[in-house]
Amino acid sequence: MTKTTDLRYQPGFSLITWFCIAFLYAPIAVLVWFSFNQNRSVTVWTEFSLDWYVKAWHNEGIQNAALVSLEVAVIAMILSTIMATMAALVTTRTAPYRGLNLSVAVINQPLMVPEVVTAVATLIFFAIIKQATGVTGIGYLIAAHTAFCIPFAYMPIRARLEDMDLSLEQAGADLYAPPFKVFRRITLPLMMPGILAGAMLAFIVSLDDVIITLFVAGPGETTLPIYILGQIRRGVTPEINAVSTVFLGISVILVTFIFLFGKGKNLGKQ
Amino acid sequence: MPAQSTTHTLLSASVVAEEKRQRHKRFSLLAPGILTIFCIGIMPLSIVLIYSVLEPGDYGGVSWVLSFDAYVQLLFEEDIFDETLTFTTSFLQIFLRSIGLGLFTTIACLLIGFPTAYFIATQPVKRRNVWLFLITIPFWTNLLIRTYAMLLILRDQGVVNLSLIKIGLIDKAIPILYTDFAVGLGLVYAYLPFMVLPIYASLEKLDFRLVEASYDLYATRFKVLKRIIIPLAKPGIAAGCILVLIPSLGAFITPAILGGGKSLMIGNLISLQFGQARNWPFGSAIALVLMVIVMLSLLTYLRSSARKGLTHD
Numbered sequence: 001m002t003k004t005t006d007l008r009y010q011p012g013f014s015l016i017t018w019f020c021i022a023f024l025y026a027p028i029a030v031l032v033w034f035s036f037n038q039n040r041s042v043t044v045w046t047e048f049s050l051d052w053y054v055k056a057w058h059n060e061g062i063q064n065a066a067l068v069s070l071e072v073a074v075i076a077m078i079l080s081t082i083m084a085t086m087a088a089l090v091t092t093r094t095a096p097y098r099g100l101n102l103s104v105a106v107i108n109q110p111l112m113v114p115e116v117v118t119a120v121a122t123l124i125f126f127a128i129i130k131q132a133t134g135v136t137g138i139g140y141l142i143a144a145h146t147a148f149c150i151p152f153a154y155m156p157i158r159a160r161l162e163d164m165d166l167s168l169e170q171a172g173a174d175l176y177a178p179p180f181k182v183f184r185r186i187t188l189p190l191m192m193p194g195i196l197a198g199a200m201l202a203f204i205v206s207l208d209d210v211i212i213t214l215f216v217a218g219p220g221e222t223t224l225p226i227y228i229l230g231q232i233r234r235g236v237t238p239e240i241n242a243v244s245t246v247f248l249g250i251s252v253i254l255v256t257f258i259f260l261f262g263k264g265k266n267l268g269k270q
Numbered sequence: 271m272p273a274q275s276t277t278h279t280l281l282s283a284s285v286v287a288e289e290k291r292q293r294h295k296r297f298s299l300l301a302p303g304i305l306t307i308f309c310i311g312i313m314p315l316s317i318v319l320i321y322s323v324l325e326p327g328d329y330g331g332v333s334w335v336l337s338f339d340a341y342v343q344l345l346f347e348e349d350i351f352d353e354t355l356t357f358t359t360s361f362l363q364i365f366l367r368s369i370g371l372g373l374f375t376t377i378a379c380l381l382i383g384f385p386t387a388y389f390i391a392t393q394p395v396k397r398r399n400v401w402l403f404l405i406t407i408p409f410w411t412n413l414l415i416r417t418y419a420m421l422l423i424l425r426d427q428g429v430v431n432l433s434l435i436k437i438g439l440i441d442k443a444i445p446i447l448y449t450d451f452a453v454g455l456g457l458v459y460a461y462l463p464f465m466v467l468p469i470y471a472s473l474e475k476l477d478f479r480l481v482e483a484s485y486d487l488y489a490t491r492f493k494v495l496k497r498i499i500i501p502l503a504k505p506g507i508a509a510g511c512i513l514v515l516i517p518s519l520g521a522f523i524t525p526a527i528l529g530g531g532k533s534l535m536i537g538n539l540i541s542l543q544f545g546q547a548r549n550w551p552f553g554s555a556i557a558l559v560l561m562v563i564v565m566l567s568l569l570t571y572l573r574s575s576a577r578k579g580l581t582h583d
Contacts, residue, residue, distance in 0.1 A: 016385040027419035083303035114520025121314030147310035
């Protein structure tokens with residue numbers, strides 16, 4: 001190896017990097033490994049089996065929680081992506097105006113406040129509305145998820161719009177296309193990768209949320225993470241490992257997609 | 271020249287109309303997102319402020335009586351009999367623990383994250399993407415599940431204790447779980463990717479001719495690191511530190527699972543007030559104090575990066 005003559009080389013840095021990766025993945029590896037354990041133990045390995053997956057699949061609590069999670073995440077994803085797309089169009093495609101920075105700050109607000117503070121604030125606010133109107137239901141949970149998903153959907157859409165070449169849209173306008181047609185035939189198709197990445201991020205963020213859901217969700221609105229949290233507090237079983245492994249798998253697939261979209265964008269630029 | 275002034279007013283009238291149309295369009299596109307966040311993110315925060323100066327209701331909620339008890343309660347304990355106030359450190363301790371753990375997490379993440387980001391940035395492009403992908407995956411995977419994985423490892427019957435016993439280093443399991451150390455470790459584990467990614471972003475653009483030049487001037491490897499690489503990576507380091515510090519200060523899941531009832535942080539204290547303790551005003555007051563701590567660290571960050579003229583946004 002010619003490492004010592006490489007002027008970028010710093011001693012020990014590769015070792016720390018390997019340590020970092022091992023540190024990040026070792027606990028997850030243990031979790032996944034013991035989800036396939038035939039034994040009830042999550043520490044002593046006996047035999048390979050898929051029993052815990054079968055058991056989790058037939059568990060009614062898990063089924064219901066998964067359906068609630070899916071319902072909330074899909075609706076929150078659609079709503080937040082639409083709002084984020086509209087907001088991103090304004091903050092990148094109109095002439096700078098007074099209040100532009102303020103609008104961006106408002107959109108990013110959920111990222112700057114600790115989640116537990118947002119959670120109790122939302123709890124209080126919804127309690128007041130519930131008391132005043134008597135309306136209950138899953139709508140509250142969906143509204144809370146939509147609000148904190150907006151900045152996550154907004155980021156990749158804005159990044160995509162900022163990277164896009166304006167000349168195509170200008171050419172469309174020069175050829176007498178009305179503004180809406182320019183948007184539908186040129187801007188929208190070009191910003192699609194950003195919208196898809198934003199939608200997936202919003203979906204993951206909603207699916208993963210624990211804290212806000214814990215405070216806002218009413219009875220019968222247990223999402224999968226809340227169900228898992230409840231089980232962890234009761235004691236460790238391989239069934240949780242099995243559910244968690246499936247959950248991790250879904251996140252990894254979605255992140256891979258987002259990563260590939262991102263890379264495609266960079267490749268297109270070069 | 272009356273003709274010219276007429277065209278001028280006509281022109282300015284159309285400019286005004288156009289400006290009005292633009293404003294209208296801007297507003298209708300922005301409104302849904304802004305309104306949603308305003309109603310569910312910003313307005314509730316002001317309600318928290320109001321609730322913190324009220325008296326607790328009997329079954330949760332509040333009764334509408336102005337009172338600063340919630341803030342007094344943070345530092346003083348009221349005697350039930352003669353209503354005298356005595357200084358108490360029980361809540362202060364939780365605040366100090368949160369700040370201490372937040373700083374520990376930030377420093378530990380920096381010590382591991384900086385070399386990792388540098389190493390990745392100096393790899394060939396193809397391998398760089400693989401490394402980055404490996405860092406990004408934990409960034410977007412469920413924090414609860416990752417913390418649960420940490421619990422599996424740190425338990426008395428967990429992998430760490432069992433292997434230490436197996437190699438004969440210890441006789442019986444040392445309790446790691448439900449200590450400040452476990453919470454600190456869990457926080458580093460949770461937020462390490464938040465440190466690596468921004469530092470990588472600033473190192474990726476590093477001009478290595480500067481490094482070459484300093485070697486030509488007989489600098490040692492350490493001196494190059496200290497005088498060239500680290501100063502140039504400062505925006506990334508500052509961004510990484512703030513991205514780790516803020517969620518660590520407000521951490522809830524990690525101390526709830528790895529700290530149990532013994533190692534509470536501010537987040538758990540807030541949630542307790544809205545749960546078992548049924549003291550919403552006190553919970554609101556703690557939440558506001560947490561907000562102030564977070565805002566102060568954000569302001570420090572913004573001011574330091576503005577002073578160096580390094581902000582990009």
